[in-house]
Amino acid sequence: MGKLNANAESTNPTPNSEYVIEDYANILSDNTKQIILNQDKKYQQTETKPQIVVMTVKSTGDLSIADYADKLLENDRWKFGKKGLDNGTLILFAQNGGKNNVRISTGYGVEGILPDGKTNQILQNNKSLLKSSNSSEVDNGLQQTFQDVASIVSKEYANKSVKDAKATMQANQRKKYTTWVLLFILLGIVGVIIYYLKKNNNDDNNHHNHYGGGSGGGDNGFWTGALIGSLLGSGGSRSSGSDFGSFGGGDSGGFSDSGGGGDFGGGGSDI
Template sequence: MSSIKINIFNIRLALIISLSVLLGLITFIANPIARAENPDALKPSQSYVVNDYANILSDSSQQHIIDQAKRFQATKSQPQVVVITVNNTDGMDMKSFTNELTLRQVWQAGKKGQDNGVLIVFAKNNGQNNVRVATGTGVESSLPDGKISQLLNENRSQLKSSDNTQINQGLMKLFDEVCQNIPTDGQAKASSKATKGLSLGWILLLVILFPLLSIFLINKLMRRNKNYASNGHSSVSGQSSWWQWLLLGSLLNSDSGNRHDSWSDSDSNGFGGGDNFTDSGGGGDFGGGGSDF
């Protein structure tokens, strides 16, 4: 009997241990805070600029980041500001974690040669809420470490909150302030479609002057024809008036058609919707500049 009791006890003990291990695995899978992202395996999203692995950013915030990326794309220098949220850095400090990312080509944001990329990395780290802003070598002068530290401290209360909504707002404020300090060197060159032919200014000038000049010339011809008819050549006046009005109408119609085409061309140069936005790193160099808490 005693051996049977021991066997039953061992079976129960084995079941308890198995259930404990199973519950631990379920908790590990269900609770993303416990997991750590590997910087050597982390892959950019389709948009590249939004990588919300910790599920913090709202849809509107993600779209806001993409819209800013589109505006940056339309400038000469084409800087990039990438936002990354992770659950855990597995004991790595934020500088080491971010440096590991920038050593990989896929995370080298910014235009190659100008090195004007910025990474904003947020890690929950079991409630510590660590943030680092890493700058490419080309923007370190406009975003020195001291300036970044100031921006982080200004948004500390929201970034350190336990509420994801507050963290989201803090990240967006930090993102906007970082973007405002990045030089863009003006707008990019016009598209090849826009540069063909006359500039918009000349087109508008012709739109205004051409019909006025046409009316002036035709009116002058009509007056001359009227004087000619008053000298006894009435038949000529009747024969010529119809083609003068026909010429005036065709000139005005062709002019209005040209105006429509020019505005139609300008309306077709917009970006696609945010859902279809794709981007990748431009190969910018990161020299280790930045700040974090």
């Protein structure tokens, strides 16, 4: 992973008094900022206190937007969401010379409701606006992206107790780990099947060669490929479903007056 460059406004941002809005690229309209602030005020009145931070920067330097977001969330200034629930979400926009990269990064506590497939869908739905060269359209795209994320977070946390939210988060974590265990088991089964198919194929070849016959490996290769595709396809569909997140990232940093100390690493998507 590359180093952050010296451009402090975009690579080493310091939380301001609003905290959930960091508009270093001067993209967000007053209307969009107010929508974000009003939603955060509502969240702070709940027991679970989730947070969605929207940040715009001019450049991520020599880092990809995913690496930049991970680096940012490792900083002690950026620990949002409620501690123990890890229910923070970061929506990061980077101009990057007109590329308009956008990433949604999720805390551990929201990866069950915002898995990679869902965050990618949200970004794809708003891609035409987010990738526009018109700043007003980009602002509209970020506002819509925020509202799409907020609608999902609100359903999960608006009226839930901390106890219930922790139980849900732990259940999602168990599902995630179970999914990966199943995938490893499937891969192990595939490996064993491949071994025996190859062994049988070699035995057949030796038998045919001994009597002057041809190779019979084509059929085995076809069925091996079909079997692998079937097994991996079924495993992949389990891992990318709406109940599962993905591994990745590290712990976030913190701004305890506004953020609550939530950890990141739940996953995310970018365009």
